[in-house]
Amino acid sequence: GDSVTQMEGPVTLSEEAFLTINCTYTATGYPSLFWYVQYPGEGLQLLLKATKADDKGSNKGFEATYRKETTSFHLEKGSVQVSDSAVYFCALSEEGYNKLIFGAGTRLAVHP
């Protein structure tokens, strides 16, 4: 079945460092890919998405490119802030259906 694998955390960075969180997926069709973020004490929020190969999703300085050839959707940010500290989830949904399959999550801690 479909699945998502993302790098284990926690990831600890200094402010203004470069961030990469790896995500790879397995799917039978042509899924849409998402990054969701969970800030402390809050619900899951959509961070960005991409619906087809080579699409780039971006939001709040974060980017991820849908790479069909490597079945990947790595999350990047050029300069992280303390306020980016959260748990990040990579997810997919099969076309035509909004059911999400999540990775295990990666906790990011950014310190001043």
Next chain:
Amino acid sequence: GAGVSQSPRYKVAKRGQDVALRCDPISGHVSLFWYQQALGQGPEFLTYFQNEAQLDKSGLPSDRFFAERPEGSVSTLKIQRTQQEDSAVYLCASSPPWAERAFFGQGTRLTVV
């Protein structure tokens, strides 16, 4: 309302007790999903409604789990004879027609003691 609302936020149940978790989706959202998130894990799909119809319940872990959405808005997830392994955060999400994004509630944290 402004967002997806879930109640209660926290629930402690004794093993063997029945519980009911409520989800109020965003008004007008046709699709409603329930997910179970164990500690340190990603959410796992439980069930899906389109209006009042339960179209997918493949993720329900046992016949002790039951969900309903009788009028196509509020949904209730019921767990009968709770077990310790049911301890988790239960998330509800809703989405409008043809939209490829889900809006999540803050979840109900269930602890079975």
